[in-house]
Amino acid sequence: MRAKTFPRGIHPPEFKSLSEHLAFETLPAPDKVYIPLHQHFGAPAKSLVNKGDEVLVGQKIGEAPALFSADVHSSVSGKVLAVEPYIHPAGRPVLSVAIQNNGEDRRVDPGDIPADPTALSAEEIRKKVKEAGVVGMGGAAFPTAVKLSPPKDKPIDTVIINGCECEPVLTADHRLMLEFPEDIINGALLVRKATGAARIIIGVENNKKDALDLLRKKAAGTGIEVETVKTKYPQGAEKNLISAILKREVPKGGLPFDVGVVVQNVATAKAVWDAVARNLPLYERPLTVSGPMVTTPKNLIVRIGTPFQAVLDSCGGINGEADTLIMGGPMMGLSQWTADVPVIKGTSGILLWKMDRSPREYACIRCSRCVDHCPMGLVPTQIMKLVKYDHLEKAETWGAQDCVECGSCQYGCPAKIPLVHWIRLGKNKIISIKKKKSA
Amino acid sequence: MSSNSFFLKSSPHFRDGDSVPKIMYTVVIALAPAVAASVYYFRWRAAALYITCLAACLITEALFLKFRKKPMFSLWDGSAVITGLLLAMVLPPSIALDSAAIGGVVAIALGKQVFGGLGYNIFNPALVGRAFLQTAFPVAMTSWMPTAALKADLATFATPLGNLKFQDAVSQGTLSPLKDLFVGNVGGCMGETSALALLIGAAFLLYKRAIDWRIPAGITGTLIVFTGIFWLGAPDRYASPAFHLLAGGLLIGAFFMATDMVSSPVTPKATWIYAAGIGLVIGLIRLFGGFPEGVMYAILFMNTFVPLLNRFTRPRILGERRAP
Numbered sequence: 001m002r003a004k005t006f007p008r009g010i011h012p013p014e015f016k017s018l019s020e021h022l023a024f025e026t027l028p029a030p031d032k033v034y035i036p037l038h039q040h041f042g043a044p045a046k047s048l049v050n051k052g053d054e055v056l057v058g059q060k061i062g063e064a065p066a067l068f069s070a071d072v073h074s075s076v077s078g079k080v081l082a083v084e085p086y087i088h089p090a091g092r093p094v095l096s097v098a099i100q101n102n103g104e105d106r107r108v109d110p111g112d113i114p115a116d117p118t119a120l121s122a123e124e125i126r127k128k129v130k131e132a133g134v135v136g137m138g139g140a141a142f143p144t145a146v147k148l149s150p151p152k153d154k155p156i157d158t159v160i161i162n163g164c165e166c167e168p169v170l171t172a173d174h175r176l177m178l179e180f181p182e183d184i185i186n187g188a189l190l191v192r193k194a195t196g197a198a199r200i201i202i203g204v205e206n207n208k209k210d211a212l213d214l215l216r217k218k219a220a221g222t223g224i225e226v227e228t229v230k231t232k233y234p235q236g237a238e239k240n241l242i243s244a245i246l247k248r249e250v251p252k253g254g255l256p257f258d259v260g261v262v263v264q265n266v267a268t269a270k271a272v273w274d275a276v277a278r279n280l281p282l283y284e285r286p287l288t289v290s291g292p293m294v295t296t297p298k299n300l301i302v303r304i305g306t307p308f309q310a311v312l313d314s315c316g317g318i319n320g321e322a323d324t325l326i327m328g329g330p331m332m333g334l335s336q337w338t339a340d341v342p343v344i345k346g347t348s349g350i351l352l353w354k355m356d357r358s359p360r361e362y363a364c365i366r367c368s369r370c371v372d373h374c375p376m377g378l379v380p381t382q383i384m385k386l387v388k389y390d391h392l393e394k395a396e397t398w399g400a401q402d403c404v405e406c407g408s409c410q411y412g413c414p415a416k417i418p419l420v421h422w423i424r425l426g427k428n429k430i431i432s433i434k435k436k437k438s439a
Numbered sequence: 440m441s442s443n444s445f446f447l448k449s450s451p452h453f454r455d456g457d458s459v460p461k462i463m464y465t466v467v468i469a470l471a472p473a474v475a476a477s478v479y480y481f482r483w484r485a486a487a488l489y490i491t492c493l494a495a496c497l498i499t500e501a502l503f504l505k506f507r508k509k510p511m512f513s514l515w516d517g518s519a520v521i522t523g524l525l526l527a528m529v530l531p532p533s534i535a536l537d538s539a540a541i542g543g544v545v546a547i548a549l550g551k552q553v554f555g556g557l558g559y560n561i562f563n564p565a566l567v568g569r570a571f572l573q574t575a576f577p578v579a580m581t582s583w584m585p586t587a588a589l590k591a592d593l594a595t596f597a598t599p600l601g602n603l604k605f606q607d608a609v610s611q612g613t614l615s616p617l618k619d620l621f622v623g624n625v626g627g628c629m630g631e632t633s634a635l636a637l638l639i640g641a642a643f644l645l646y647k648r649a650i651d652w653r654i655p656a657g658i659t660g661t662l663i664v665f666t667g668i669f670w671l672g673a674p675d676r677y678a679s680p681a682f683h684l685l686a687g688g689l690l691i692g693a694f695f696m697a698t699d700m701v702s703s704p705v706t707p708k709a710t711w712i713y714a715a716g717i718g719l720v721i722g723l724i725r726l727f728g729g730f731p732e733g734v735m736y737a738i739l740f741m742n743t744f745v746p747l748l749n750r751f752t753r754p755r756i757l758g759e760r761r762a763p
Contacts, residue, residue, distance in 0.1 A: 012453050335445065360512065365558050366700050376757045377759075414462055420450065
């Protein structure tokens with residue numbers, strides 16, 4: 001059968017062979033962790049602890065004040081050193097809980113482990129997922145409990161489990177599918193129950209044949225479909241994955257809810273199973289440490305709040321020639337100025353690179369490659385020019401707000417124009433104008 | 440604390456290896472077979488014309504960059520080299536060298552730099568240069584010399600399209616054989632005579648994806664349909680589509696000039712309209728116009744509409760519903 005896909009997109013070099021065959025190792029908890037109270041989409045959590053408090057592994061230290069937020073848990077046992085702003089991978093300092101690890105790794109009482117997690121009601125599943133602070137682990141960190149609560153007027157018929165891992169270099173999702181296929185499948189079944197959907201489709205790119213075969217074997221008899229999708233970037237982008245697998249288009253400005261779909265990353269599916277069946281809050285996550293400047297690339301399970309430096313030290317340290325440190329993948333990841341930032345719930349990878357940072361920029365020669373690559377059907381060069389000359393209303397009619405910032409346009413731009421940067425700037429300006437108007 | 444600090448930069452962090460100069464020099468390489476063919480057919484005249492046009496274009500470009508205080512590396516981005524080569528290729532081999540030099544200056548100055556340099560010009564610079572020469576030196580621009588391998592009477596020598604237009608070549612049976620057109624052993628502009636050499640270059644461009652395939656496809660497709668209708672209706676009066684494809688500047692225009700990225704559209708739909716428009720205007724001029732050839736005017740004419748076409752053919756955004 002032919003692998004399904006979406007129109008346009010790009011084929012960047014993969015670099016996955018650096019780490020795809022390496023089984024997960026668990027990184028021991030560091031001496032100190034810095035756990036930001038804001039590591040998800042939505043409002044920051046409110047601190048539940050004070051300086052000097054003793055905390056246990058899995059103890060809730062931050063509580064979601066709103067629906068669009070997520071609880072935060074301690075990843076070590078020990079003493080709270082401070083609750084104050086600390087550097088954060090997203091750029092600005094965020095109120096964080098610094099904890100001195102006492103090395104005892106004492107866990108909080110997990111409570112009653114459900115005998116049959118699949119027998120729980122949709123409401124119970126949602127509650128446990130919320131209590132565990134689960135967020136989308138593909139990178140956007142959208143609160144999972146919200147995704148499991150579709151509006152009444154938008155019935156969900158299909159759950160898509162996203163195993164594409166279309167970002168180059170990253171291999172943690174691939175390893176999860178190979179090492180924890182049952183957890184992913186069971187988590188998917190819980191998601192289906194919580195959303196009331198009928199179908200579950202696991203979409204995996206055809207560069208991960210071993211994962212496809214294994215998931216097909218393990219999913220036999222569960223009614224779960226495993227779909228082969230083409231290896232192409234950004235295959236794992238929510239809207240493109242839905243259009244590839246179901247031929248449905250999420251309306252402009254809308255959400256997958258609008259076409260009856262919920263998409264969850266494989267790591268999130270596993271986190272849902274951990275939360276519901278094992279009462280384990282989200283205090284550690286799988287990630288890939290890789291790149292040509294990493295001596296020993298690894299797939300690691302890392303406690304939230306571990307400084308990047310400690311993670312990189314376990315992989316041979318930082319090569320002095322490295323000039324670029326990225327959280328996430330090379331296409332959408334955030335570059336970091338220091339390795340002191342902590343691992344957060346959205347950290348899917350830590351990459352070290354030596355890069356040609358400022359290639360010579362030419363004027364746009366209208367080659368239209370950005371148009372040929374854009375998975376959203378935009379004309380990036382046009383939006384770039386409109387933003388540059390401050391025609392923001394026109395930039396909006398040309399779809400600036402529909403840009404998912406996947407970077408496909410900029411990847412292939414022969415003039416080396418920072419297209420995504422311009423479009424991002426335009427989006428921010430458009431939003432601030434709208435805020436002013438409504439104020 | 441970490442001792443390292445790193446560079447901050449917005450995503451994406453990966454880029455492919457292509458660049459503006461790479462694309463431009465790909466076109467230069469693709470032109471090489473046709474350049475070689477013209478030197479073979481027109482000997483030292485061809486070589487002298489190439490050197491003249493290249494020098495005129497590069498010197499003009501350098502002066503503009505200097506006085507506009509633009510970075511000098513742009514001189515070697517390849518675009519001025521292409522303009523010089525293409526201009527020489529669409530000139531009659533017998534043209535005076537000083538006229539050709541004027542053409543080169545005009546191509547860069549009025550065709551490109553007055554608009555703001557590479558990326559901002561509306562018209563194909565080489566064709567602007569040629570159009571200027573056509574107006575300034577109409578006789579020189581329509582006097583043709585035979586190839587070195589042809590023995591012909593200089594006074595009456597004409598191009599295949601000239602024969603078609605003014606000598607009634609179809610009914611007289613004097614139309615150039617397709618074989619001669621294909622290898623290029625006919626009169627005409629320097630670089631456009633050898634269809635074979637141009638097609639080798641075109642295949643390379645398509646393979647390298649340095650041009651949009653829609654443009655040559657749209658132009659040749661439209662021209663085949665348009666000339667085919669008349670040919671099928673009255674084969675004793677009209678030349679065949681095959682003749683029209685191989686004669687004159689059609690191939691160099693369709694593959695190397697209309698495909699100029701800067702002066703062609705960016706959206707797929709606009710590209711089709713642009714290409715079909717060029718094919719149609721070429722057909723109209725060749726069959727019913729006052730000139731024997733219409734490739735230059737057709738491309739310049741459609742260049743004019745590119746900004747408009749782009750504006751009215753915005754592609755559908757994923758998830759967008761358009762009012763019916």
